[in-house]
Amino acid sequence: MFTKFANPNYFQKLSDKIYYPCFLSSIIFLLISMYYSFFASPPDYLQGETVRIMYIHVPCAWLSLSTYSLMAICSFISIVFRHTLADIVARACAPIGACFTLATLITGSIWGKPTWGTWWVWDARLTSELVLFFIYIGHIFISNAYDDRRKGDRNAAILTLMGIVNLPIIKWSVDWWNTLHQPASISKFSSPSIDQSMLIPLFLMLISFSLFFTTLLILRIKSEIMVRKIEIIELNKN
Amino acid sequence: MLEVKSIYLNRNKKQILSNFSLTLKKKNMILLLGDNGVGKSSLLDTITGLIKPQSGEIFIEGKPLKEIESKKKKLFTYIPHENCLRDNFSIEENIKIWLLLNSISIDDKDIFKKFNIFDLFDIKDQLVNNLSHGQKKKVTLTKLLFSNTKLWIMDEPLNGLDQKSVKVFKVICEKHTKAGGAILFSSHIDPKLKITKKMTLHKINNIKITNEFFNKWGKL
Amino acid sequence: MNDLGILVRREFKILLVSVKQVLAYSSFFLLAFLLFAFSVGPNLKILSSIYFPILFMIILFSLILTADNFIDEDFKNGSLKELQFLGFSAEQIFIAKSLSMLLSIVLSNFFLIPLTSLFFGINFSIILNIFFIFLISSPTLVLLSLISALFSLQIKRNKFIQFIIVTPFFIPIIIFASSMNISNTENSNNVNFLILFGFFLITLPLSIIIGKLLIKETNQ
DSSP: OHHHHHSHHHHHHHHHHHHHHHHHHHHHHHHHHHHIIIIISOOBTTTBGGGGGHHHHHHHHHHHHHHHHHHHHHHHHHHHHOOHHHHHHHHHHHHHHHHHHHHHHHHHHHHHHHHHSOSOOOOHHHHHHHHHHHHHHHHHHHHHHSSSHHHHHHHHHHHHHHGGGHHHHHHHHHHHSOOSSOOOOOOSSSOOSSOHHHHHHHHHHHHHHHHHHHHHHHHHHHHHHHHHHHHHHHHTOO | OEEEEEEEEEETTEEEEEEEEEEEOTTOEEEEEEOTTSSHHHHHHHHTTSSOOSEEEEEETTEETTTTGGGHHHHEEEEOSSOOOOTTSBHHHHHHHHHHHTTOOOOHHHHHHHHHHTTOSTTTTSBGGGSOHHHHHHHHHHHHHHOOOSEEEEESTTTTOOHHHHHHHHHHHHHHHHTTOEEEEEOSSOOOOOOSEEEEEOOOOTHHHHHHHHHHHOOO | OHHHHHHHHHHHHHHHHOHHHHHHHHHHHHHHHHHHHHHHOSOHHHHHHSHHHHHHHHHHHHHHHHHHHHHHHHHHTTHHHHHHHTTOOHHHHHHHHHHHHHHHHHHHHHHHHHHHHHHHTOOHHHHHHHHHHHHHHHHHHHHHHHHHHHHTTTOOSOTTHHHHHHHHHHHHHHHHHHHHHHOOSHHHHHHHHHHHHHHHHHHHHHHHHHHHHHHHHTTO
C-alpha cells in the first residue's frame, strides 16, 4: 500500500484532491470542538474552568509526538531507500512539529501556574518535551546549513534517527518516575479514566488539530516540491 | 585485472557517467581524458569504492568490489587528487605512517634509497607545511614506490611536476607495466607514454534527466 | 582487530605531535575557571558549592570546541578518504578517533581537575568522587561531540550548529551526573552510576552506526 503513495504523481494528485476537504473540515471540526470545550463540557471538580486548557494542551502534545514519529519513519525510508518524497515530507514536518511542541510547552506552563503554582518545573516529562523542541530546531538548522540540498536532507535524517531515543522517554516518563505531571489517562488497553463528557471534546479537538496538521503538511510539501523543480531547472540551465 | 561494467553515476542531480565501461588488462596503461568537471575524479572514486554508483559493477582481479572491502590495499594503490599528507609531520614521518597503514615494514636504508628517486632525500626532515605544491605531489607519488600491488590508479599525477620529475614518472610507469602491472590514470597533460588506450569522458546532456524528473513530479 | 590497532597507532602518533592542542584546551579550561571565580567573588562557600556544575559545563564546552581538531585536518587534506580506500571501514576509523580523543581528554583532565579544585577549596575525597563521575560520563560525551564534529565538517559558515545539535543529547547525562554528585548515599550513587553506564551502552552502537553514515556522506 505504501509503494502506491511513493509514486510522486499519484501522491500529488491525491494531495490536491484532499487539500480543500481537509481544510474545510478542519475549520468545521475546530468550531464544533470549541463549542464543546467552552460551553458543553463541565468544569473540573478541583481545577474549575482552567481545565479547559487541557483541550488545547493535550492534542498539541499528541501531535508533537506523532509528527516526530512521522519524521522518524520518513528519515528511515530516506536513508534506506533514498526516496526523495520521504526527504520532502520530513523537511515539511519539522517546523510544524516545532510549533506544536512550543504550543505544548506554553499552554502547559499556562495551565501549570494555577494548578501547581509554578510556571515550570524540571520534571522528566517537561524536560524531555523541551529536549524534543531542541531536536526539532536542530533538524531545521541542519537541513538548511549545507549548500547542497541533498546533503542537508540526509544529515537531518540521521539527526532524526538519533533523537528517536527521546520519544519513549516522553511517553513513559510519567509511569517510570514520580513526577508532578499527571499520569496517562488514556491508553489502548484499559478504559479511560476521564469522564465521557470531557473525552468527547478532547477527541473532537484532536481530530480537528490532525486535519489542520494535514492541511499545513500538504501546503508545505507542495512548496517544497516547487523549490526542487526550480532547482533542477537552474542546475541544468546549460 | 580491472573491469568496470556499465556504470551509471549521478552527482548533484546531474548524470555524470552513463553506461561507462572499461577493461584494463595486465601490462596495459589507460589514460582518461576530459574537460574540467566532466567526472574523471568521480569515476576514479567510484572505482575505488568511495562512491556507490546508481547501477553497474566493478571487478578487481575478477572479484566484485563488495567482497574485497577490507583487502583493498593489497589489490590496488590509489593516488587521489588531494595530497593525503599531514601538515605538521615531516616527509619521512608521513611516509612511515603510509607504510604503517599498509602494513609494510622496510628498513630505513631502503626508504631513503627510494626518496632519492624523486630527489626528496635532502628535504626528508622538512615539515610538509613548508613544501611547495610540486614537492608535495612528489611525496604523494613516492608512495607508489613502496607499494607492491599490481594495479595503480592515479588522479592527475602530473599536476605541478617539473620536467625532471615527469621523466622519472614515465620511467617508473614503464617499469611497472613491463613487470606485469597495470596503470589507470587521468590527466589533461599528454605524458607521451606508450599508452594502450585513451578514453575521453564527455559531458552528458542532462535534458533527458530533466524531462524524466518533470514527468515524475509534474511540470512547474 | 589488527586494522583497528594500526589506526589507533596512527592516531597516537598524531596525538604525540600535537601538544599545542592540549595546551590550547588546558589554557581555555583554566581561563574559564578563573573568570568564574572572579565573577562569583571571594566567598569560598559559594565557590565550593558551584564547583561541580562549572566544571561540567566547561568540560562540555571544551569538548565541543576541540572535537573539530580531531577530524577537520584529516578531512581537509584527504586522509579520511585515504583511510577509506585503503580498506579501513568507517566504523574502525570512528572508533580509533574516539579512543584517541578519550585518552587526550582524560589525561588532560587528570591534571586539570585537581588544579582547579585548589582554587575553589574542595576536599580531596570529593575530588576523587568528581573524577570518578567524569570518568564514567566521558566516553558518552566524547562519542557525542565527535558526532557533532562530523555533522559540521562540511558546513563552511555557521559552525556553532554543533552546539545546537549536541545539546539535547547532553542534557540527560548532565542531569544524572549532577544528581550523582549531589546525593551522597550509597544506594542512589549506585543507581546513577548504572544509569550513566546504561547511557554509554546505548550511545556506543548508535554513535558507531551514525558515525559510519556521516563518514560515508563526506565522500559524496
